[in-house]
Amino acid sequence: MNHIAPGARAGIYHYDEIDRQFVAERVEQFRKQVDRRLSGELTEEEFKPIRLMNGLYLQLHAYMLRIAVPYGVMSATQLRKLSAIGRRYDRGYGHFTTRQNLQYNWIKLEDTPAILHELAEVDMHALQTSGNCVRNVTTDPFVGAAKDEVVDGRVYAEILRQWTTMHPEFTYLPRKFKIAISGAESDRAAVRIHDVGLLARRNDKGEPGFSFYVGGGLGRSPFVGKLVREWVAQEDFVAYLEAILRVYNQYGRRDNIYKARIKILVHELGLEKFTQEVEEEFARLRGPKYRLDPEIVEGVRQHFAPPPFEELPDHSEALERAKAADPAFANWLAVNVAEHKAPGYAIATISLKPAGGIPGDATCDQMDLVADLAERYSFGELRVTHVQNLVLAHVKKDDLYDLWKRLDAAELGSANAGLIGDIIACPGLDYCALANARSIPLAQAISARFADPLRQRTIGELGIKISGCINACGHHHVGAIGILGVDKKGTEYYQITVGGDPTLTTAIGDILGPAVTETEAVDAIEAIVDVYLANRSDESERFIDTLKRVGHAPFKERIYAAD
Amino acid sequence: MPLIENGRIGEDAWSFIPDGEPVPNDRPVIISFERWQAERDSFDGRNAKLGVRLKSGTLAGAIAADLDRFALVAVEFAKFRDGRGFSTARELRERYGYTGEIRAVGHVIPDQYLYLVRTGFSSVEAPEGTNPDSWANALTEVTIAFQPSLDDTAPLSLLRRKLKVG
Amino acid sequence: MSAKDRSKEGSMKAITANRLRDGEVVFLGEGGVWVESFAEAALFPRAEADGVLAPAKEKAEREQFAVDIYAFEVVEQDGVPVPATMRERIRTAGPTVRLDLGKQAA
Ligand code: HEM
Numbered sequence A: 001m002n003h004i005a006p007g008a009r010a011g012i013y014h015y016d017e018i019d020r021q022f023v024a025e026r027v028e029q030f031r032k033q034v035d036r037r038l039s040g041e042l043t044e045e046e047f048k049p050i051r052l053m054n055g056l057y058l059q060l061h062a063y064m065l066r067i068a069v070p071y072g073v074m075s076a077t078q079l080r081k082l083s084a085i086g087r088r089y090d091r092g093y094g095h096f097t098t099r100q101n102l103q104y105n106w107i108k109l110e111d112t113p114a115i116l117h118e119l120a121e122v123d124m125h126a127l128q129t130s131g132n133c134v135r136n137v138t139t140d141p142f143v144g145a146a147k148d149e150v151v152d153g154r155v156y157a158e159i160l161r162q163w164t165t166m167h168p169e170f171t172y173l174p175r176k177f178k179i180a181i182s183g184a185e186s187d188r189a190a191v192r193i194h195d196v197g198l199l200a201r202r203n204d205k206g207e208p209g210f211s212f213y214v215g216g217g218l219g220r221s222p223f224v225g226k227l228v229r230e231w232v233a234q235e236d237f238v239a240y241l242e243a244i245l246r247v248y249n250q251y252g253r254r255d256n257i258y259k260a261r262i263k264i265l266v267h268e269l270g271l272e273k274f275t276q277e278v279e280e281e282f283a284r285l286r287g288p289k290y291r292l293d294p295e296i297v298e299g300v301r302q303h304f305a306p307p308p309f310e311e312l313p314d315h316s317e318a319l320e321r322a323k324a325a326d327p328a329f330a331n332w333l334a335v336n337v338a339e340h341k342a343p344g345y346a347i348a349t350i351s352l353k354p355a356g357g358i359p360g361d362a363t364c365d366q367m368d369l370v371a372d373l374a375e376r377y378s379f380g381e382l383r384v385t386h387v388q389n390l391v392l393a394h395v396k397k398d399d400l401y402d403l404w405k406r407l408d409a410a411e412l413g414s415a416n417a418g419l420i421g422d423i424i425a426c427p428g429l430d431y432c433a434l435a436n437a438r439s440i441p442l443a444q445a446i447s448a449r450f451a452d453p454l455r456q457r458t459i460g461e462l463g464i465k466i467s468g469c470i471n472a473c474g475h476h477h478v479g480a481i482g483i484l485g486v487d488k489k490g491t492e493y494y495q496i497t498v499g500g501d502p503t504l505t506t507a508i509g510d511i512l513g514p515a516v517t518e519t520e521a522v523d524a525i526e527a528i529v530d531v532y533l534a535n536r537s538d539e540s541e542r543f544i545d546t547l548k549r550v551g552h553a554p555f556k557e558r559i560y561a562a563d
Numbered sequence B: 001m002p003l004i005e006n007g008r009i010g011e012d013a014w015s016f017i018p019d020g021e022p023v024p025n026d027r028p029v030i031i032s033f034e035r036w037q038a039e040r041d042s043f044d045g046r047n048a049k050l051g052v053r054l055k056s057g058t059l060a061g062a063i064a065a066d067l068d069r070f071a072l073v074a075v076e077f078a079k080f081r082d083g084r085g086f087s088t089a090r091e092l093r094e095r096y097g098y099t100g101e102i103r104a105v106g107h108v109i110p111d112q113y114l115y116l117v118r119t120g121f122s123s124v125e126a127p128e129g130t131n132p133d134s135w136a137n138a139l140t141e142v143t144i145a146f147q148p149s150l151d152d153t154a155p156l157s158l159l160r161r162k163l164k165v166g
Numbered sequence C: 001m002s003a004k005d006r007s008k009e010g011s012m013k014a015i016t017a018n019r020l021r022d023g024e025v026v027f028l029g030e031g032g033v034w035v036e037s038f039a040e041a042a043l044f045p046r047a048e049a050d051g052v053l054a055p056a057k058e059k060a061e062r063e064q065f066a067v068d069i070y071a072f073e074v075v076e077q078d079g080v081p082v083p084a085t086m087r088e089r090i091r092t093a094g095p096t097v098r099l100d101l102g103k104q105a106a
C-alpha cells in the first residue's frame, strides 16, 4: 500500500505497522464480502449488517459512506484525502455530522473497496461507523487545547477505539452503542445523551478516574444518562465498560428495535437493579487480564503530546490592532474564538453554517483550503465538532487575523459559533430514507432570516437543532429550540420544542404546541426570539434562562394566539 | 448439516434428539435444555456423552450448576444478528470455567466465525450447501486483535496482539 | 399535496428500487426492463401493481440486480404523472437543496 505519512505533529493516534496491517486486512475482507454479495453468496439480509459495519448505508439516491474520524481529530493530510475521495468517487463535497464524522452521499457499492483502500493510505477507515456495535467514541472538540481541561479525553477515547475494534463479543449488540468522553469542566461532548457518557476527572492525588453515566439517548424515547458509578479508577476503565456491555448484550431487548437501546434496559430494569448486575459482572473482571496497565495508558498518551508551542506572551499586539481596525473580524473573534491553555494561542471554530447554507456541508475546495490552513496555522491538525463545525485548536493569536481573512474569502468565516445561525440539521428527506420531512431547507430559511451577524450576537447563545424524523440525528430534543419534522397526510410539518440543553445540565425540550408548516416555522422562531428579547432581564440572561424564569406561556401565546 | 471445526468441515459424532423422542444410551446425544429441566433424573447413571442445547434467550447462568453433566453445550442463534450467544459462550468459559465443547447452532454466517472462536466456541453447525472456503477464510483474513479473548494465544497486552495465524 | 390532487391519489402506481451495484434509483419500465428515469417508468393501475411487483421483486433479487423494491403512488398533475409523496418526488429528481445533483441535473 502507498502509505502517506500524516503530519507528525498532529494530535492524532499515529498508526504503526500492526494498525496498518489490520486496516489493510479489513479492506480486503470487505472487498471479498462485496464480491460474495454481488455473486449472490450473501443475501441482502446477511450483507446489510456487514456493509453497515463498514459505514455503508443505502439512502434515497445512492449509497452513503460514513468515514470514521476518531474522536473528531484528524490531520491535514487526512482531510486532503477526504477531499480527493469526494472529487473522485462522490460529487465534490462531503457532509460533516453531529457524530464528528464525514459522510459522502453518492457512493457506488462497487467503488467502496477502492475508497476504503485509499482511506487506508492515510490511516483512516469507515469501520464501526454504523451497525449494532460500539461506534466511534467522541470527545470534546477542544481536547488538548481547552483552558478548563482536566484530563485528555483523546487518550481514553483511543484506548476504547482499539479495545472495541472488531470486539468478538460486542459486534452484534441489540442496537448501536455510542460513547462520549469529556475531560473538561464544561461538557462540550454532550455526554449525558450517549449510551455511556464518561466524565474524566482527577482525585485529590491527581490520579485520573471516571464517572459513568449510562442510558442516555435521544430518538423515539429520549433519556438523560443516569449516574451508575461516581468513580471508576483508570485501571478498571475497560473492565467496567466490559461489564456494562455484557449486561446489555445479554439483557437488552431484541424483540423491538425501538426498545433495543441500553436506555430502555436501564429504564425497565431500574437503575438499582441495572447497577447491581453491572457491579456483579465487574467484580469478576478485576483480574490482571482486564486491568488497564499504566504503561498502556502512557504509550497511548505519547501520541497526544502537546505540539511544540512557542513561548509567547499571552497578549498579541497584532491581534489588538486588527480587532480595532476590522469590526467584522472583531465580531468573529468574540464569537468563534475560545481560550487556549498555552499563552499566546487560541482555539478557532470554523463555521460550516453560512447564512442560507447547508449545515455541515463542505466542498472539496473548502476541505483543501482548511487542510492548508491547518498546516500553516495549527500544526497540521483539525477537529470536527458535534455541532457540525470544524476547529483549528492551536492558532497563534498573532495569526488569527490572517486566518480569518482566508476563511472569510472561502465562505468559511461566519461569526456564529453557538449563536442562532449555528444550526444543527440532519440530512432529512433530501437524502435520508427514514425521513418524514426535510430539515435542510428549514435550516437554510432560518439562518437566512437571521443572517445579520450583529443581530445574532445581540440574541446571544441559542442553539437550534433540527431532525427530519424522530430518530433525532439532529439532536432536536436538546436544542434550546428544537424542531422535529413530521408528516401529516403527505405534507411536511414541524413540531417546535423549547428548553433543551446538551450540556451537563442536560434537559429534554418541551413541545410548545401543534406542528406548523415550514413558512410558519420560520416565523415562529422569529416570534420566539422576539418574546425572549422582550422578556430577558438583561443582555447576559440566555434564552434558556429566560425561558426557565418566565415559562412557556408568553411564547405559546405569541405563536398560537392567532389560531 | 456440515460441522465446522478448526476452519474445516469435520465429522459430527453428536446427534440432536428432539423432545419426546427416546434418547439412545449408546452414543453422544444433545437434548434440549427444556427436556433437561423436565427429565433430569432420567439421565442419572448414563454412560454415553450428553450435550444440552440452549435457546438464544437462555443465558449461561441457567445451566451453570449442571455443567459437569455435559460434554457439549450447543448455543442457539435465532438470527445471526442476535449476538447473545457470544456472551453466553464467554460466560460459560470465563465465569463458569466450562472446558467441554461449545457449539454454535442455528443461524450463523461465516463472517462471524472468528468472533465465535474468540468468544470460546469450538465448533459450528453450518447450513447445508454452505461454502467451506468462506469458513476457512474467515479465520485467516484478519490477523490482528485489539483485546484479550478466549482463543489460545497469550495477550501482548489488554489492547493488542497478533492472532496466532499472523 | 392539494385536495384536488389527493382526490386522484392512488389511481396509479409505479415500481422502484435501488440498483445493487451502485445504489442508483431505478424504475420498472415497459416489458420488465429497469430504467433510470421516472419518465420511462411503467404505470400500473392500483389493483394490478401488487401482482406485477411480486415477480419483479423476486427476479431482481434472484439476479442480484436491485434491493429495496416496492411500489409507490403516482398522481397526475397538470396532465403529467408525478409521485404522490415528497419522498418519491425527491427520489425521482434529487435533493431539493442541490438542484445541480441527482437525476434532475442530468
Ligand atoms: C442519513 C442516514 C442516517 C440514518 C439512516 C440514520 C439513522 C438513525 C437512526 C435509526 C437513529 C435512531 C437510533 C435509535 O434510537 O435506536 C439515529 C440516531 C442518531 N443519528 Fe442517525 N441516521 C442517519 C444520519 C445521521 C447523520 C447525518 C447524523 C449526524 C448529523 C446522525 C447522527 C445521529 C445521532 C447523533 C443519533 C443519536 C440519537 C440517539 O442517540 O438516539 N445520523 N440515526
Ligand code: SF4
Pocket: A426, A427, A428, A429, A432, A433, A434, A435, A436, A467, A468, A469, A470, A471, A472, A473, A474
Ligand atoms: S433524524 Fe431521521 S431524517 Fe434525520 S437523518 Fe436521522 S433518520 Fe434521517
